[in-house]
Amino acid sequence: MSRLIVVSNRVPLPAKNGAASAGGLAVALQSALAARGGLWLGWSGKICSDEPVGPLTTLKDGNIEYALTDLTDLDVEEYYQGFANRVLWPICHYRLDLAEYGRREMTGYFRVNQFFASRLLPLIQKDDVIWIHDYHLIPLAEELRRQGVKNRIGFFLHIPWPAPDVFLAMPVHDELLKSLTAYDVIGFQTRQDRENFAACLARQNIGERLGEEEFSAAGRTFIARPYPIGIETDEFAKLARQAGNTTLHKRMRQSLDGKDLIIGVDRLDYSKGITQRIDAFETFLTRHPDYQRKVTLLQITPKSRSEVPEYEAMQKTVAEQAGRVNGALGTVDWVPIRYVNRSLRRAALAGLYRMAKVALVTPLRDGMNLVAKEFVAAQDEDDPGVLLLSRFAGAAHELKEAMLVNPYDVEGTADVIARSLAMPREERQARWEGMMATVRENNVFTWCDTFLGDLAGNEAPEGVEQPRLKRVSR
Ligand SMILES: O=P(O)(O)OC[C@H]1O[C@H](O[C@H]2O[C@H](CO)[C@@H](O)[C@H](O)[C@H]2O)[C@H](O)[C@@H](O)[C@@H]1O
């Protein structure tokens, strides 16, 4: 088996294993790589003030070798905080109003991609397969090809690919589209993302579509397919079953004192729809006063990308909003919203998901949303909770049995909260069984194996059916 090289901006450092991770990409890749082994190159998370940046830090943990590079202040400002998180992130999440495009940041983005290529080049061996992740590193393959790399290179986009009218509002759209044609396999979370990408290529007259998944451009062919990312389902379900007796969970149960728990878990990000969710929860309590003092919303929201102005502003907005609702509706012995502004370990989250009657997963746009899948995996099959899920999350393309909502419709979401809390056990079980079957089938290992099978160019032997993801379309 050839060696796998994974490249991503975010790498969870081995020292932090078991601790809360920085988001879905790190969580999923950690699971996938631990099972297969390989080399993982990415940003160390450290910023160095002197140039040139020092040598790579290398570490080994189990069968994963890590190669980590520092970045300079300017790199982080222009590439990560600038172009990646103030241009690509808002545009791919349909927030053209928040996109702050500047040539300086765009130049920094391409420069840091060249820098990643220079760090990776000396490590590449002839038969390695290279798997590059996410919007930070779109031009990396093109840069490697320019330096003569002939290896198979794949790319997976963890966030949505927007409709052409939105994507093409970005000044450097053609450069990015053309650079993607340097890959052999391009993976998206959903069919809709792939179709949006294909529509951008067609609109810009870049290459040719040869089939549903096959494309050609600049003398090369590549495939573009949906590969919905998953979780370590059975492992997560086990974590949740075992969590019941920990001190944290006992204390939590005690403090609920018989009240129903509603849970929300999201990085503090405008794409996650947290303010609309709190509005919906307030509307629900106002319209259904019988539920006042009988439910509690636990909103766990670790800070994220705090140096980016839109994220910094959100910290204040959400804290004020939760405080206002608690002030308006709370009583001396009941707080409607418990707002936790830090990261929890996965085992702690697993037990809390299992304790909850309802999960509110209501992003305005999300590539996938692993929290939705973790919530499903964590449930007690005899008495499962209800997943209330935004139709704009990638996960909604698979979890059809969830209570699907439009997060922009605050009153509609409030009504669905009430329906979910009152749902009879039989309906909860029927919905959960359907979702759990999907989360089991499309788990993180299926995601990884299917992508890497395509990247290796595997053909199923005659008479043997190739393991395929459960087809998802909408
Ligand atoms: O690395 P950060 O800037 O701290 O952000 C955390 C990650 O956020 C995004 O996660 C996405 O990937 C998940 C797994 O595929 C998916 O479920 C979710 O919908 C996405 O938002 C981002 O794409 C990652 O690169 C970040 O590491």
Ligand SMILES: O=c1ccn([C@@H]2O[C@H](COP(=O)(O)OP(=O)(O)O)[C@@H](O)[C@H]2O)c(=O)[nH]1
């Ligand atoms: O306090 C927290 C909050 C979140 N997470 C994890 O962070 C990931 C979030 O991934 P998701 O795909 O939902 O969204 P992203 O943050 O990647 O956009 C999930 O695995 C969560 O379990 C965590 O470990 N601790």
